[in-house]
Amino acid sequence: MTNLAHPAPQFSTGDAEKLSEQLFNVIGTATPLDGERDRNYRLNTGTDAGWILKVVNSSEPRVESEFQTAILSHLATHSPELTVPFLKKSLAGEYLASAVAPSGEIHAVRLVSWLHGTPLAEVERTFELMRSLGQSFGEIDRALQGFMHPGAVRDLDWDLRHAARSSSRLHFVKDPGRRAILERFIERFEKTVQPKLSRLRAQVIHNDGNDWNILVDSRNHQKVSGIIDFGDAVHTILIAEVAITCAYSILDTEDPIGAAAALTAGFHEKYPLQSEELDVLFNLIAMRLVTSVTLSASRSDRTQDNPYLGISEAPAWRLLERMDRMNPRLATAILRKACGFDAIEGAGAVRRWVAENSKSFADIVRPSAATMNKVIAPFGDASHVMTIASAEQRPAQATKWWNDFSAEHKVPLGIGPWGEERTIYTDTAFESRFIEGQRRILHVGVDLIMPAGTPLYTPVAGVVQSVEVEHEPLGYGGLIMLEHSPEGCPPFLTLWGHMAHEALARLKPGDRLEAGALVGYMGADTENGGWIPHVHFQMSTDTALKASEFIGVGERAYLEVWADIFPDASTLAGIPPETYSQDGRTKAEIVAKRKELLLPNLSISYSDPIKFVRGDGVWLIDNFGRAYLDCFNNVCHLGHSHPDVVQALSRQASRLNTNTRYLHDNIVEYAERLTATLPEGLAVASFGCSGSEANSLMLRMARNHTGRNDAIVLDWAYHGTTQELIDLSPYKYKRKAGKGRADHVFEAAVPDAYRGVDHWSFEELGKRFAESVADQIELMRKQGRSPAFFLAESIPSVAGQLFFPENYLKEVYAMVRAEGGLCLADEVQVGFGRVGSHWWAFETQGVVPDAVSMGKPIGNGHPMSAVVTTREIADSFNNGMEYFNTFAGSPVSCAVGLSVLDVIERDNLKFNALTVGNYLLDGFRKLQQRYDAIGDVRGLGLFLGIELVTDRKTKVPATELARKVADGARERGILIGTEGPHDNVLKMRPSMIFSQTNADFLLEVLDESFKAALR
């Protein structure tokens, strides 16, 4: 054991010069250097950088001198590029020579190269320099990995594994406040670090990265140029190297943890650290300081204030005091994040789980925040009246401003975003504990502003951790914390601030709340800390934090760290990301550009148009983050942006897309799968890109097959956008700018059972309506004509969601076929299982058409269509003229078509359409009992209509009411349409994944919209 009290070797400068010449053949001028125990001289040779002659204290065991020599020669051999001194061999070929002092004592002597540079102690410490310092030690320690020497096993008080020995020196620290700080760190070390020591990586380390042992490049102060003095090297835990170097280099820095993080990250770059090592780092940094100040105190007791020993005492105390005020978990999070780890173990997994499971969350407010009209509240604007009133604790004024705004703009929900900069937090509590002179200003919760008393429900099941009241003005008031442990997700906490105090009596720690259960109510200003009523909703991925340890606002410099620990809770609260940022043109700009650039015939839905930016299942999300329940668009059959379809499309598009003149598996596989859904006989498929193309092709086939031209269609039908289809669409040719019925078109009455002739019995309805077709055939006959085909939608849609009475198509098909005409079914709107009971709506009539056209839902939004017909018709169409359609039937379209069929089958969506459809019909009928204006409710599966009348007897169409109800639904977050010759039928065709919960929302909104419209 080295005797610290043993005097330093007695050698004069002349002795030193002689020694270096005799032992090492180095001739130079010696200048003495500072040293505590050894005698060191700088040797200036005038020819090279010079040397240091080190005459070791004779009390130092030889093995320790040999150990240091072995380290330097190991580093020189294994990593010669390292910035450490190299040893010069003596003339006798030894790294460690011997010298005899005038006193007769024998000393070990070695000569090491002089390294250029400025001591770190004399240089301004920047994060870049800290990083370089970390890199230097990382490189050295990586090179020392696996190095061992008998002298490395030493018992040093400076070995951080023994840091708890400081307890025995505590009594030297006279100030009780300071002693208490040390006690807290020692206790934490004993509790949280000591038990882990044996599992941490151990090796030989330098162990004394103080700022006199570190040299900085004199020309570039951002770069370390040398590490010297391996006198304290020891075999101990690797992370101690980082802790010790941090402890010295971050003294008196503005942002010590930031500086430590930069150093640690530099080390990690060169020698990757493990997360367990980072978890003990904060405490170890402190423990180095604890060791230092207690040793200092104990020695000054003995050596009467030797200034060399106490040199870093004051800054060490300042740092200890600062570190004592920091939350060690948050500080550790900063250090972890700097090295690329999650700030808290599992933070990334929680974020991923939240993102992937967002659809399963219960609404925290009702209706859900997603569907509500909402704006960003002005808390981020320091000059706003509401913000000023809040900061000045005049909550009544702040609340009045919000209430007036909310009523005027019909915005029931205000949002205070995560990450918003807020300068209203002026209390000393908001001073940063990490960065000197900075305030915490970035909001790391999400605020939902609604009236006091608004109930709040937990989005996922949880267990109550605490229910308390913070009484400070502008504090949280009622404060509830839940812990959630959903399957497949690390546990996390939610904090609910500014709540009503009633929760204190209702909830207690340990209570389990299922998803959707009541958590509490938004508190009034008298109980919420004196704020405008709102909830501060915050997540924490660190489950060890107490509610009082959450920070609701954080430092900007550490936003990434807070994002891990206190991730944006918006998704959990059901707030779509579009709420926070808008891109692209404003609605008004788009309207203006459309006017300027696009065909003016394009119409726009709603007087206040909607700009949608995202589709997600049954939801469409507008550019302000409002989600609308889409009950109108039957094209997104499986829901918007269905992942299977998107994947099938992108996978095939990234591999091959070409035309049908080359062979490809997809087209035959799709034709096989599609025809299998149809009755026998309908066996030959062909493809197009739109419903109109399919219908157009179907007409060509029928005309070619029959050699005739004339058509029978139903009144108010729509079949497509080309001129020949407009000619077959009374909905077009009879309305604005229509040219009227063409000669080759014969128009039968559309069977409207609701408006059927009163004296017709229910059983005979089909037959009686079919008479209109018979009349048209008769008319044709009179003109010497006969039908090429009868074309009808299997459920007339634009005519007002009309359902054929039983036997109708049977009667009609028989008549048409008797005349030699073909029967064509337009299933562009109603096909693909929408009716629930069958794949195809014509099947509900017990008929098999000669050809069927399909479109809209076929590709879930991808432009494709199909016609399926009989072998006989297909063969006759093969008359020599090629059918080539550039894009139709491409590998991509067929991949999309296949994935749509897969999902319908795999997810049993026909059954869903039927059950949810029946549930809705039931609900509509209940509404009908309450609202006389509902004349008729009809539907099958998810093809639904509600016809509105002013009087149930006279059945006068209630067109204006239908518009008001549809507009009211939009106002409340639901998209439906109006249809029929009088636009008095509410039309709904939601996607096949529509759930009972969606249905309940629709029923609720319809109810409210009727109520409001009839008021």
Ligand SMILES: Cc1ncc(COP(=O)(O)O)c(C=O)c1O
């Ligand atoms: C029944 C029916 N057939 C055909 C079409 C034409 O389809 P597309 O617009 O894809 O050309 C439509 C479109 O609304 C339709 O509703």
